[in-house]
Amino acid sequence: MADVLKKVPVREQAPKVRAANFEEVCLGYNKEEAMEEAARCINCKNAKCVGGCPVSINIPAFIHEVKEGNIEEAYKIISESSALPAICGRVCPQESQCEGKCIRGIKGEPVSIGKLERFVADWARENGIKPPAPAAANGRKVAVIGSGPAGLTCAGDLAKLGYDVTIFEALHEPGGVLVYGIPEFRLPKNKVVAAEVENVKSLGVKIETNVIIGKSTTIDELLNDEGFEAVFIGSGAGLPMFMGIPGENANGVFSANEYLTRNNLMKAFLDDYDTPIARGKKVAVVGGGNVAMDAARTALRLGAEVHIVYRRSEAELPARVEEVHHAKEEGVIMDLLTNPVEILVDENDAVKGMKCVRMELGEPDASGRRRPVEIPGSEFEMELDTVIMSLGTSPNPLISSTTIGLDINKRKCIIADEETGKTSKEGVYAGGDAVTGAATVILAMGAGKAAAKGIHEFLSDKK
Amino acid sequence: MYKIKKAEKLTGPNYLMVVEAPRIAKHCLPGQFIIAKEDEKGERIPLTICDYDREEGTITIVFQPIGASTEKFTRLKAGDSFRDFVGPLGKPSELCTDDLEEVKKKKILFVAGGVGAAPVYPQVKWLHEHGIEADVIIGGRTKELILLEDEMKAVAGNVYITTDDGSYGRTGVVTKVIEDLVQNEGKSYDLCVAIGPMIMMKFTCMTTKKLNIPTVVSMNPIMVDGTGMCGACRLTVGDEVKFACVDGPEFDGHLIDFDAAMKRQMMYKTEEGRALLKVREGDTHHGGCGNCGGDE
Numbered sequence A: 001m002a003d004v005l006k007k008v009p010v011r012e013q014a015p016k017v018r019a020a021n022f023e024e025v026c027l028g029y030n031k032e033e034a035m036e037e038a039a040r041c042i043n044c045k046n047a048k049c050v051g052g053c054p055v056s057i058n059i060p061a062f063i064h065e066v067k068e069g070n071i072e073e074a075y076k077i078i079s080e081s082s083a084l085p086a087i088c089g090r091v092c093p094q095e096s097q098c099e100g101k102c103i104r105g106i107k108g109e110p111v112s113i114g115k116l117e118r119f120v121a122d123w124a125r126e127n128g129i130k131p132p133a134p135a136a137a138n139g140r141k142v143a144v145i146g147s148g149p150a151g152l153t154c155a156g157d158l159a160k161l162g163y164d165v166t167i168f169e170a171l172h173e174p175g176g177v178l179v180y181g182i183p184e185f186r187l188p189k190n191k192v193v194a195a196e197v198e199n200v201k202s203l204g205v206k207i208e209t210n211v212i213i214g215k216s217t218t219i220d221e222l223l224n225d226e227g228f229e230a231v232f233i234g235s236g237a238g239l240p241m242f243m244g245i246p247g248e249n250a251n252g253v254f255s256a257n258e259y260l261t262r263n264n265l266m267k268a269f270l271d272d273y274d275t276p277i278a279r280g281k282k283v284a285v286v287g288g289g290n291v292a293m294d295a296a297r298t299a300l301r302l303g304a305e306v307h308i309v310y311r312r313s314e315a316e317l318p319a320r321v322e323e324v325h326h327a328k329e330e331g332v333i334m335d336l337l338t339n340p341v342e343i344l345v346d347e348n349d350a351v352k353g354m355k356c357v358r359m360e361l362g363e364p365d366a367s368g369r370r371r372p373v374e375i376p377g378s379e380f381e382m383e384l385d386t387v388i389m390s391l392g393t394s395p396n397p398l399i400s401s402t403t404i405g406l407d408i409n410k411r412k413c414i415i416a417d418e419e420t421g422k423t424s425k426e427g428v429y430a431g432g433d434a435v436t437g438a439a440t441v442i443l444a445m446g447a448g449k450a451a452a453k454g455i456h457e458f459l460s461d462k463k
Numbered sequence B: 001m002y003k004i005k006k007a008e009k010l011t012g013p014n015y016l017m018v019v020e021a022p023r024i025a026k027h028c029l030p031g032q033f034i035i036a037k038e039d040e041k042g043e044r045i046p047l048t049i050c051d052y053d054r055e056e057g058t059i060t061i062v063f064q065p066i067g068a069s070t071e072k073f074t075r076l077k078a079g080d081s082f083r084d085f086v087g088p089l090g091k092p093s094e095l096c097t098d099d100l101e102e103v104k105k106k107k108i109l110f111v112a113g114g115v116g117a118a119p120v121y122p123q124v125k126w127l128h129e130h131g132i133e134a135d136v137i138i139g140g141r142t143k144e145l146i147l148l149e150d151e152m153k154a155v156a157g158n159v160y161i162t163t164d165d166g167s168y169g170r171t172g173v174v175t176k177v178i179e180d181l182v183q184n185e186g187k188s189y190d191l192c193v194a195i196g197p198m199i200m201m202k203f204t205c206m207t208t209k210k211l212n213i214p215t216v217v218s219m220n221p222i223m224v225d226g227t228g229m230c231g232a233c234r235l236t237v238g239d240e241v242k243f244a245c246v247d248g249p250e251f252d253g254h255l256i257d258f259d260a261a262m263k264r265q266m267m268y269k270t271e272e273g274r275a276l277l278k279v280r281e282g283d284t285h286h287g288g289c290g291n292c293g294g295d296e
Ligand SMILES: Cc1cc2nc3c(=O)[nH]c(=O)nc-3n(C[C@H](O)[C@H](O)[C@H](O)COP(=O)(O)OP(=O)(O)OC[C@H]3O[C@@H](n4cnc5c(N)ncnc54)[C@H](O)[C@@H]3O)c2cc1C
Pocket: A091, A092, A093, A145, A146, A147, A148, A149, A150, A151, A168, A169, A170, A171, A174, A175, A176, A177, A178, A181, A182, A183, A211, A212, A213, A214, A234, A235, A236, A237, A238, A260, A290, A291, A294, A320, A396, A398, A399, A431, A432, A433, A434, A438, A439, A440, A441, A442, A444
């Protein structure tokens, strides 16, 4: 019998094998494994895990159904709270959310809530179970800008309430970061993302791709000329930052966004797609978040030797523990307490290396993390042909600069009420990374949900 | 899907297409561009808006096949469609957004190199519609590379044609014409707008700097999304890093580091693309305007 203090292990592709392909790393539970893991849940009365879930899924209730083998029931319970469970089960940082609060985690490992959610959602998809049908149409139009998790969730919730919802998406595929950012080996595009988008469409939501709000049309026009009564902005935080060090414009220096977009959205890793990607031999990824891990593991799969260059130590890496672990298993080399100061270029302006300096941790800074300080005289050079900058992103000012009366803060984030998503402009709501700056999928979904409720109240009063 | 209403081969290697895209046609201004993607597997290719018809809801593009993707575009016919067609992208030309009375006071010279005549045309036309007649130099290596001559003449003040080999119009590169006009023919200009291959824009800027004419160029670096989210299109302008797709594509030509920009543009040149360029030497990366600088 398995150790009840431990999670039922989940099957994964072997590190050596997966480091050379773009197939999903984690293979997920089968029904027997899921039922066995579900049996570890003690069905707490005052379940702490629910409080740790940003959209408050009734976790003990769905796990109970899994334990009994009633997967369809379990799916219905999850669907009451979450629109994209196959995605959340894969990418949420459960260790700091639901699983971080699980009672089982006090003495042993917490219940594997994320893997169970994922199993339920995958099972539902494979068995053709759809989310419940929407309410009768009320004929009132709402526009949603951006088709990332925030926009999809807001649109889905509004459609369920009977609204006529159109999503406007700037890129040629819906999904936001789910399609252009997070790679195939963590989140399969056709199997999972496209299927969840189809579920949202099956509620009657229309998606118009290739429309950039602020360029192809504006929020004011949607409200004044196209008959939309409210607008939700879920445009994300997609603007990449660079370090501002010498050599950064050289050939072979990419933002993680460019590298990942070429690979994930444009499918540059497949031969029959037209978009090229630089297949470096020796790559450094600068940064330590999820995005850096994704870029590093992508470069590895394209055949490179890959280094993560991060200025603090392992304990401060902002990426999920599971991703760091996976990256290391696959052979990504961690150059910690290291900071780049210059990109070295050859006579054709192509990257040939990077000058770095070693760091040590000093006093804690305002965020409570120990601040890295340079060790004098510790400069050294790395030989490289590609550098990927993964230093974070900020919201694109395109929408705020073309919408009269929409207030933003000094970080260029849209100012919106947390409970309702209400902005400074009447009828305009916002949520997700556009409001918070780069955060997580589940927080974006939570914000989309809150705004759908806010919009419904606004329009019900307006009538 | 975005239907192609007209597909036509122009002189030389160039093609013209009229594409149904009502949202873009309603909102675009001269200086802006679109991104077209042919099919599911295609790449996103930036092309300048050459003309637009707000009533018909159409956009006209003119392009020169120089590599795999633009070559594929040439096989599309009227009735076919682009899977994706997005825009208008980039900032409009400042001539169309600045105070009209101020613009009217300026004497403006446009310099179009090769396929650059296409992006120059809508700006000249817009000025004409607002009562301003600008002068235009159209340059090409040889006669068949001169584009949109009649269209341009209908909307411009003076149009000067020049070919490197003298097969049509004046003889010599565009920079020579600029010098002749200003130094020998008594012309003076307050602003020059140069659009064409980077090398032609570089040499034009060197000339106008000498002649003290402020110059605007339209940059064409590699792009992916065209909305500001990747930085593939970044350029050094003065001391600042700019994203051409959102901060441009037009910039002060005297502040651009052209050599760096040209090296970046070569990054993804496919082998086919390179081969094609070699065969057509001069028509594209260092020509069209004439061999205004030769191989760098
Ligand atoms: C590489 C990467 C890995 C990540 N890994 C994780 C992870 O493991 N777990 C996790 O929880 N989070 C992760 N995140 C963060 C998470 O993906 C984001 O927090 C989340 O996607 C934000 O959702 P959103 O809906 O607010 O915005 P986005 O997903 O950014 O979607 C915004 C959408 O709006 C569109 N848009 C923007 N401007 C306009 C406009 N003007 N007009 C029309 N459309 C527009 C964009 O094209 C985009 O499709 C990761 C992010 C990245 C980049």
